[in-house]
Amino acid sequence: MTDQPLRVAVLGGGSFGTALASIAADNGARVRQWLRDPALAEQINREHVNGRYLPDYAINPAVVAATGMAEVLEGADLVLVAIPSKAFREVVRQARPFLAPQQILVTTTKGIQEEGFKLMSQILEEETGFAHIGVISGPNLASEVADKQLTATVIASDDPETRTRVQTALGCDYFRVYASNDRYGVELGGALKNIYAIAAGMAAALGMGENTRSMLMTRALAEMSRFAVAQGANPMTFLGLAGVGDLIVTCSSRLSRNYRVGYALGEGKSLDEAVEALGQVAEGVNTVRLVRDKARAEGIYMPLAEGLYQVLFKGVPAKEMAKMLMLGEQSSDVEFVLAREDVQRAHRERAGETGGEHG
Numbered sequence: 001m002t003d004q005p006l007r008v009a010v011l012g013g014g015s016f017g018t019a020l021a022s023i024a025a026d027n028g029a030r031v032r033q034w035l036r037d038p039a040l041a042e043q044i045n046r047e048h049v050n051g052r053y054l055p056d057y058a059i060n061p062a063v064v065a066a067t068g069m070a071e072v073l074e075g076a077d078l079v080l081v082a083i084p085s086k087a088f089r090e091v092v093r094q095a096r097p098f099l100a101p102q103q104i105l106v107t108t109t110k111g112i113q114e115e116g117f118k119l120m121s122q123i124l125e126e127e128t129g130f131a132h133i134g135v136i137s138g139p140n141l142a143s144e145v146a147d148k149q150l151t152a153t154v155i156a157s158d159d160p161e162t163r164t165r166v167q168t169a170l171g172c173d174y175f176r177v178y179a180s181n182d183r184y185g186v187e188l189g190g191a192l193k194n195i196y197a198i199a200a201g202m203a204a205a206l207g208m209g210e211n212t213r214s215m216l217m218t219r220a221l222a223e224m225s226r227f228a229v230a231q232g233a234n235p236m237t238f239l240g241l242a243g244v245g246d247l248i249v250t251c252s253s254r255l256s257r258n259y260r261v262g263y264a265l266g267e268g269k270s271l272d273e274a275v276e277a278l279g280q281v282a283e284g285v286n287t288v289r290l291v292r293d294k295a296r297a298e299g300i301y302m303p304l305a306e307g308l309y310q311v312l313f314k315g316v317p318a319k320e321m322a323k324m325l326m327l328g329e330q331s332s333d334v335e336f337v338l339a340r341e342d343v344q345r346a347h348r349e350r351a352g353e354t355g356g357e358h359g
């Protein structure tokens with residue numbers, strides 16, 4: 001490493017991308033941020049504020065925003081990609097001609113691509129073939145990060161250089177960066193928890209209490225872990241910041257967009273109305289459909305994901321679904337302390353009883 005400051009490029013002008021750009025600049029990096037809206041880029045450069053996504057927070061004046069990929073990526077050591085999953089591959093393809101193999105590429109996006117059920121770091125890998133690939137995930141509501149509330153995140157990568165570079169670039173007295181080598185588990189946790197944040201928002205709007213929220217979060221963790229195990233992932237990763245940590249924050253806060261969509265649904269809005277009123281992406285809406293379909297296809301017992309799917313896309317009233325879930329078979333609490341054969345037998349019996357249906 002030379003003495004010159006780390007050069008960080010952020011792709012995306014949304015709230016989390018902006019918050020991370022500002023941290024990196026606080027830490028002394030040279031920071032360039034790519035976004036497609038020239039007026040917003042100009043506002044960031046002139047007023048040091050992102051009026052569309054983070055209007056109440058000052059951005060470090062050293063962050064330079066631009067709409068040209070080439071100038072943003074030129075010489076970057078670390079590239080953070082903070083683009084919603086639907087547009088992620090398209091933007092990485094736009095960036096590809098200006099990327100080089102020694103660069104570190106890190107996704108912050110908590111979503112899943114429908115084709116092939118791909119996570120974003122897999123897209124980074126597929127589109128570039130580079131070796132330094134990572135994921136940032138954790139309980140990181142962007143506006144709280146921008147407000148410098150004490151926060152922790154996880155950088156997950158099987159590449160040690162990626163982990164240490166990101167810890168150096170972003171770690172500071174209000175943002176702790178823990179490392180993990182379980183990239184898949186960390187990324188999966190971030191995507192899955194959005195499903196349950198929608199359910200938690202809905203429950204809150206329906207006047208359900210704290211016992212209910214606690215039950216929901218804990219059973220969500222059980223369900224997420226079951227899904228992870230079926231995908232060959234290590235469920236222990238979900239005990240960390242990117243699993244239970246993120247589940248707690250997004251199931252508890254109106255700052256979460258997924259929670260807010262759920263809340264609007266609980267108030268009686270249609271899914272289209274709820275999404276439109278939000279005006280930003282709530283990844284969980286798409287994720288619940290993809291995960292529910294995969295769970296059905298692979299016989300993974302996920303009653304909450306199935307129930308939420310029925311409410312969102314099949315018009316089942318949320319209260320009715322909650323009642324049905326409460327009357328469903330009373331299964332075991334922590335499956336991992338049971339013998340594997342007992343868990344498998346219980347799942348087989350349940351599948352037999354319901355004819356393979358969930359819920």
Ligand SMILES: NC(=O)C1=CN([C@@H]2O[C@H](COP(=O)(O)OP(=O)(O)OC[C@H]3O[C@@H](n4cnc5c(N)ncnc54)[C@H](OP(=O)(O)O)[C@@H]3O)[C@@H](O)[C@H]2O)C=CC1
Pocket residue numbers: 012013014015016017018035036037053082083084085087090091108109110111140141142143280281283
């Ligand atoms: N916000 C949060 O609290 C956190 C978010 N995350 C994750 O990080 C990801 C990115 O988050 P965040 O910064 O919040 O993003 P936002 O949803 O706030 O903003 C999305 C950004 O992506 C841009 N974008 C969307 N579609 C395209 C496209 N087709 N081409 C180019 N640019 C596009 C938007 O541009 P435009 O404005 O022009 O549409 C905007 O700059 C999210 O998917 C989320 O899962 C992770 C932790 C916290």
Ligand SMILES: O=C(CO)COP(=O)(O)O
Pocket residue numbers: 110138139140141142194197246249250255256257258259281282283
């Ligand atoms: O992931 C987040 C906080 O960790 C942000 O959640 P939302 O996308 O629901 O706002």
